Structure formats: structure tokens, C-alpha cells
Amino acid sequence: MEIIYTDVLVIGGGLAGQRAAIGARRRGLDVTILSLVPAKRSHSAAAQGGMQASLGNCLGGSGDNEDLHFADTVRGSDWGADQEVVRMFTHTAPKAIREMAAWGVPWSRVRQGPHSITEDGEQKTITEPAAAHGLIDSRNFGGTAKWRACYVADGTGHAMLYAMSNQAIAAGIPVHERLEAIALICDGERCCGAVVRNLMTGALSAYMARATCIATGGFGRIYRVSTNAVINEGMGAAIALETGIARLGNMEAVQFHPTGIFPAGILVTEGCRGDGGLLLDGAEHRFMPGYEPEKRELASRDVVSRRMEEHIAAGHGATTRFGDHLWLDIRLLGAEHIDGKLREVKEICQYFLGIDPSRELIPVRPAQHYSMGGIRTDHNCHSRELRGLFAVGEAACWDMHGFNRLGGNSVAETVVAGMIAGESIADFCASADGSIQLATNLANDALSAQAAQLTAIADSTGNESAVELTKLMQETMTDKVGIFRRGESLQQAVQTLLELQRRSAGVRLRSSASGANPELVAAYRLPRMLKLALCVTHGALMRCESRGAHYREDYPQRDDAQWLRRTLASWPDADDTLPTLDYEALDIHRMELPPGWRGYGTKDSIDHPSTAIRETEIAQLIANYPEADRYQRQNLLMPFHHLLPPGFRGRNQRLEDTE
Numbered sequence: 157m158e159i160i161y162t163d164v165l166v167i168g169g170g171l172a173g174q175r176a177a178i179g180a181r182r183r184g185l186d187v188t189i190l191s192l193v194p195a196k197r198s199h200s201a202a203a204q205g206g207m208q209a210s211l212g213n214c215l216g217g218s219g220d221n222e223d224l225h226f227a228d229t230v231r232g233s234d235w236g237a238d239q240e241v242v243r244m245f246t247h248t249a250p251k252a253i254r255e256m257a258a259w260g261v262p263w264s265r266v267r268q269g270p271h272s273i274t275e276d277g278e279q280k281t282i283t284e285p286a287a288a289h290g291l292i293d294s295r296n297f298g299g300t301a302k303w304r305a306c307y308v309a310d311g312t313g314h315a316m317l318y319a320m321s322n323q324a325i326a327a328g329i330p331v332h333e334r335l336e337a338i339a340l341i342c343d344g345e346r347c348c349g350a351v352v353r354n355l356m357t358g359a360l361s362a363y364m365a366r367a368t369c370i371a372t373g374g375f376g377r378i379y380r381v382s383t384n385a386v387i388n389e390g391m392g393a394a395i396a397l398e399t400g401i402a403r404l405g406n407m408e409a410v411q412f413h414p415t416g417i418f419p420a421g422i423l424v425t426e427g428c429r430g431d432g433g434l435l436l437d438g439a440e441h442r443f444m445p446g447y448e449p450e451k452r453e454l455a456s457r458d459v460v461s462r463r464m465e466e467h468i469a470a471g472h473g474a475t476t477r478f479g480d481h482l483w484l485d486i487r488l489l490g491a492e493h494i495d496g497k498l499r500e501v502k503e504i505c506q507y508f509l510g511i512d513p514s515r516e517l518i519p520v521r522p523a524q525h526y527s528m529g530g531i532r533t534d535h536n537c538h539s540r541e542l543r544g545l546f547a548v549g550e551a552a553c554w555d556m557h558g559f560n561r562l563g564g565n566s567v568a569e570t571v572v573a574g575m576i577a578g579e580s581i582a583d584f585c586a587s588a589d590g591s592i593q594l595a596t597n598l599a600n601d602a603l604s605a606q607a608a609q610l611t612a613i614a615d616s617t618g619n620e621s622a623v624e625l626t627k628l629m630q631e632t633m634t635d636k637v638g639i640f641r642r643g644e645s646l647q648q649a650v651q652t653l654l655e656l657q658r659r660s661a662g663v664r665l666r667s668s669a670s671g672a673n674p675e676l677v678a679a680y681r682l683p684r685m686l687k688l689a690l691c692v693t694h695g696a697l698m699r700c701e702s703r704g705a706h707y708r709e710d711y712p713q714r715d716d717a718q719w720l721r722r723t724l725a726s727w728p729d730a731d732d733t734l735p736t737l738d739y740e741a742l743d744i745h746r747m748e749l750p751p752g753w754r755g756y757g758t759k760d761s762i763d764h765p766s767t768a769i770r771e772t773e774i775a776q777l778i779a780n781y782p783e784a785d786r787y788q789r790q791n792l793l794m795p796f797h798h799l800l801p802p803g804f805r806g807r808n809q810r811l812e813d814t815e
């Protein structure tokens with residue numbers, strides 16, 4: 157069993173992992189990336205609609221800035237986000253998008269002159285000014301005040317990942333692919349690398365590192381109906397949990413995207429609605445304005461998904477032998493628009509449904525899409541509990557999404573958090589903490605423990621099938637831990653998951669091959685996926701309120717008095733059957749935007765006693781400095797620049813800057 161030494165081990169070759177790796181490499185560190193698949197096939201490539209950054213170039217984005225992006229993101233999160241992190245993010249996103257442009261992403265560009273657009277079901281003409289010609293364009297997305305999602309037709313993630321990967325190659329960063337990190341190596345206080353299994357040969361090796369960064373993406377595949385790829389099983393979060401030290405934040409916050417194609421769950425982008433597409437019911441009636449007069453189809457995803465399910469439950473769906481669904485209508489956008497800006501959507505419809513969306517309706521129903529929860533980190537993307545462990549991207553809970561992520565804010569987070577993590581990893585390695593004696597016996601012990609676990613699975617004489625148990629877990633999560641949750645069904649889900657956990661100890665393999673053996677892979681991932689499923693379900697059961705994507709029918713109000721808190725899940729003892737849950741309070745007195753109504757969705761929440769006090773403090777601060785510009789005002793309310801690496805602190809420039 158080989159031991160490999162590197163300064164920085166990045167587990168995950170998607171947008172987040174590669175950007176963090178590039179940052180650390182540029183600071184002179186030796187960096188190695190691990191990936192289950194070739195890096196360019198990471199799930200980031202599936203991102204379709206766009207990346208949010210407040211450039212304000214196009215007419216629909218006119219007047220946009222960091223303040224508006226900040227407010228949209230905090231409202232979108234249903235006040236679950238860390239507002240300092242949201243500020244760090246919205247401030248850095250314009251820099252990230254321009255960096256990606258410099259690296260070769262062919263962002264769609266503004267073209268001066270008249271254009272036909274579709275808004276609220278009607279065709280309109282807008283005229284883009286000559287000054288904006290050639291600048292990066294944006295499209296409309298849900299829950300935003302401005303058109304802010306920069307895009308490359310509907311292949312945004314693909315274009316970004318290829319450009320990012322090419323930069324990583326140019327920087328000489330090796331990607332060791334078809335390798336899986338199956339455990340972290342820790343000395344009880346500090347992370348020192350990972351035990352890694354070669355998915356082709358089955359060989360185990362230890363990667364020892366001064367800093368380890370998990371960037372393994374989401375865990376959507378604990379659900380049956382998901383827009384996520386089959387590799388999104390959450391192993392990064394699971395192996396962090398299994399250290400017994402690192403904690404996972406807000407695991408119950410799981411996003412369901414309104415437009416998974418029915419019944420497969422493959423995504424068609426929010427850009428379809430952003431560009432003017434409509435949701436219709438079984439009678440081909442447009443129903444969203446009746447529920448959400450302000451934002452209609454473009455309320456945040458949690459709200460639209462709930463409205464869709466309510467409408468189906470009220471008997472307004474289209475009925476098929478697979479169940480009920482609604483329709484997405486993009487016919488009104490016209491074939492030219494679809495061929496140019498929504499061509500992946502067109503191909504998905506052709507290949508998977510056999511329809512042409514410029515002439516036919518697309519059957520849709522909400523599907524699991526995104527994990528807001530993940531490895532809890534501080535502002536520097538560093539685990540708060542386990543030194544030397546960093547996390548970025550969808551695998552992390554940094555926490556800028558709170559209980560609901562806005563469309564386009566994820567790929568933006570991957571790049572921004574990657575930029576910040578690259579710097580903080582390098583700072584950590586340069587600090588006294590960053591130089592360690594990497595002990596060979598620590599690596600050998602970790603290798604032996606994993607080898608013993610794999611042998612135990614191979615030798616098991618039980619009669620359970622890992623594939624069948626995985627399916628049962630996915631069914632349970634989709635049926636009982638979905639968009640609408642109730643205490644009773646969550647309790648039943650916990651019991652089912654505990655039973656599956658017990659049965660998973662009796663998994664038997666039909667093939668004893670130690671190399672490329674999908675059954676073996678399913679067998680060792682299953683208990684880890686079950687742990688994540690239990691973190692989601694137990695966390696959801698305990699959170700007796702509704703916030704963002706976590707909706708409890710038995711507790712329908714957002715309860716800021718009791719629940720303005722982040723859930724932290726840990727697994728301190730390997731023999732535990734349930735995660736230990738702790739809570740971290742969000743401090744209203746440090747919020748720039750105290751809790752209120754989101755501007756869409758229900759207007760029904762229980763106030764925190766400090767909300768009114770903070771509102772008065774803010775009003776007073778603003779009144780005391782009547783001459784302050786928007787930057788000075790922001791700095792008075794919630795300073796954040798000191799949290800950013802110095803290179804990212806400068807102001808962003810826009811066409812229309814007046815202050």
C-alpha cells in the first residue's frame with residue numbers, strides 16, 4: 157500500500173476543487189487533485205443556466221450592484237445564511253466572472269440595438285445601449301431583483317469547467333482520476349490526508365498532506381428522484397462526518413428544483429423561466445400568478461416547488477401512468493431563441509422525451525437538486541473543528557445559501573469560495589500549524605483499518621443486497637423527507653433508515669473481485685449514505701419550523717424566536733446510530749439585513765425579540781451618517797472586507813457607477 161506525500165490534497169475535481177487547487181498552486185505549493193471521474197466530467201459540467209454576479213451590463217441588469225445581490229441572497233436563504241459570507245461572496249463574484257472570462261469562458265455578450273424578449277407571457281422589444289455592446293450579458297433568474305445570471309447559452313457549467321481545467325493543467329496540477337477518498341487520516345486533532353481506493357484496481361493508498369480540501373459536490377443521490385449525476389453520493393461529507401470531529405451544517409436544508417423533467421428528474425434550467433417560459437397545469441392554465449402575484453414563475457425555488465406540489469395535490473396536474481405532473485411552456489420563446497440560448501434543453505427534450513420544446517410542452521415536476529448543507533467551515537473555508545481540513549463548493553456549508561439557494565449562486569460560489577480557499581490554504585500551510593511531521597504509522601494504521609473494513613464486506617455471509625438497500629433509502633427520502641415534511645412521517649423515515657443501517661451490516665457480495673466491482677462500491681458507500689440520510693432526516697425532525705426549503709406542514713411558520721440557528725451534525729462515536737445535533741445561533745445584532753418578509757411566499761413568521769432592536773440600530777446608524785455613500789453605509793452596518801484575502805478587496809467597476 158503506497159504512501160504519497162503532497163502539500164495540499166484536494167478531493168474533488170469540479171469547479172470548486174480546481175479553483176482552490178489553482179490558488180494554492182499559485183502560492184507555490186505542491187497540489188494534488190483526486191477525482192472519481194476525469195475532472196472535466198465532474199458534475200459542475202452539468203450546470204446549465206448561469207452564474208450570478210452583479211455586473212449590471214445589460215438593460216435588465218441596469219442598476220445592479222453587490223447590495224442588491226446581497227439582499228436577494230439573504231432573502232432567498234430565508235435568513236438562514238451567514239450574512240458576512242454573503243457579503244464576501246457578492247463582493248467577489250464580479251471578479252470571479254471576469255477571471256473566468258480571461259481564462260477563456262465564452263460568456264454570452266450584450267449586443268447593442270433592439271431585441272425581442274418575452275416577459276410575463278408577452279413579447280416586448282428592448283434596446284441595449286451601444287456602451288454595453290460586447291460586455292458580459294445576463295439573464296433573469298428566480299428570486300432576484302435584476303437580470304444577474306451570466307451565461308454561456310445553457311451550457312454554462314460545461315464552458316466554465318473546461319476553462320478551469322485547462323488552467324489547472326497549465327499550472328501543472330496533477331489530477332489523479334478514478335480514485336476515491338474513502339476515509340480521512342486524522343491524529344485526533346488534525347487532518348493529515350486521506351485513504352484512497354483505486355476504483356479500477358481496488359488498490360489502497362494513503363495521500364498524506366499538510367492541508368486537505370474536500371470539494372466532492374452534493375449528496376443528491378440519497379434521493380430517488382434527483383437532478384444530480386450518479387456520482388453525487390456525498391462521500392466527501394460522509395468521510396468528514398466519520399472523523400467524529402468535523403461537523404456538518406444544516407443538512408436538513410435540501411433544495412428541490414421546480415423543473416425536473418417528469419418522470420426521470422433530469423433538469424431543465426431555471427433559465428427557461430428566466431427567459432420567459434411559463435408553468436401550466438393539466439388544463440394548460442398558467443397558475444403561478446394566482447399564488448405568487450409579485451414574482452410569479454420567478455419566485456425562489458423553494459416557493460415555486462411548493463406551489464407546484466400544492467397545485468398538483470389540489471387535482472390540477474396532468475395525469476399519466478407514472479403519476480401527475482405540470483407543464484413547462486417555452487414555445488412562446490420561439491425556435492430561434494431555443495436553438496441559440498436553450499439548446500441543451502432542446503437536446504434533453506429530444507433525447508429523453510422525444511419532443512421538440514419549441515412546439516410541444518415539457519412535462520415537469522420538482523426533483524431533488526441541491527444540498528445547502530455540508531461540511532461546516534469558517535469564513536476561510538476551514539473546518540471549525542478539525543485543523544487542516546478545508547471544504548468548498550456544494551460539499552461545504554460555508555454558509556451563503558442558508559435554507560434555500562438562489563439559482564446561479566452555486567457555480568458562483570464554487571469559484572468564489574475556491575478563490576478564497578486557495579489563499580487560506582496557502583496561508584495555513586505557511587503558518588506554524590501548516591508544517592507537520594507526517595507520521596508513517598498514522599498512514600499505515602488508517603490504511604489497515606480501511607483494508608479490514610473492505611475485507612469484512614467481501615467476507616460477509618449475510619444475505620442483503622447493497623443495491624436493494626440503497627434503493628429503499630432513496631425511496632424513503634423521496635417519499636418522506638421531500639418538499640412537504642411532517643413530524644410523523646419524518647419519524648417513520650428515521651425508523652426505516654435505522655433499520656436499513658442495521659441491515660447494511662449483513663450485505664453480501666456476489667462478486668469477490670477486489671478491483672472494478674460496483675457491488676463492492678455500493679456496499680461500502682451505503683452505510684455512509686445512510687449516515688447522511690439520517691443527518692438530513694433527524695435534523696428535519698428536530699427543526700420544528702419552516703424555513704426556505706425545509707417546510708414542516710405541522711410547523712408552517714418560520715420561527716425566528718426559536719430557530720434562527722444553524723444545525724450542526726456530528727457522529728462522535730462510530731457505534732452511534734444517530735447523529736448528535738447541536739445548534740449555532742445566528743446573531744441578529746451583526747446582521748446587515750434583519751429577518752423580514754422575503755417579498756414572495758407566505759408572510760407568516762414568528763419574530764425574534766432582537767429583530768426590532770437591530771432595525772432601530774440600523775436606522776439610527778444610517779441617520780447619523782446622512783452623507784455616507786453606499787460603500788460607507790455598508791461598512792458601518794457590517795464590515796466584511798477584513799475577512800477577504802487582500803487581493804480580492806478592491807471595488808468592482810460598472811458602466812453606471814455613480815457613487
Ligand SMILES: Cc1cc2nc3c(=O)[nH]c(=O)nc-3n(C[C@H](O)[C@H](O)[C@H](O)COP(=O)(O)OP(=O)(O)OC[C@H]3O[C@@H](n4cnc5c(N)ncnc54)[C@H](O)[C@@H]3O)c2cc1C
Nearest residue numbers: 168169170172192200203205206337373549550564566567
Ligand atoms: C443539472 C444541474 C444543473 C445545474 N445548473 C446550475 C446553474 O446553472 N447554475 C448554478 O449556479 N448551479 C447549477 N447547478 C449546481 C452546480 O452545478 C453545483 O452545485 C456545482 O457545480 C458543484 O460543484 P462542486 O465543484 O462543488 O462539485 P462537483 O462539480 O460535483 O465535483 C465534485 C468532484 O468530486 C469528485 N469526488 C466526489 N467524491 C469523491 C471521492 N470520495 N473521492 C475523490 N473524488 C471525489 C468528483 O469526481 C468530482 O470531480 C446545477 C446542478 C445540476 C445538478
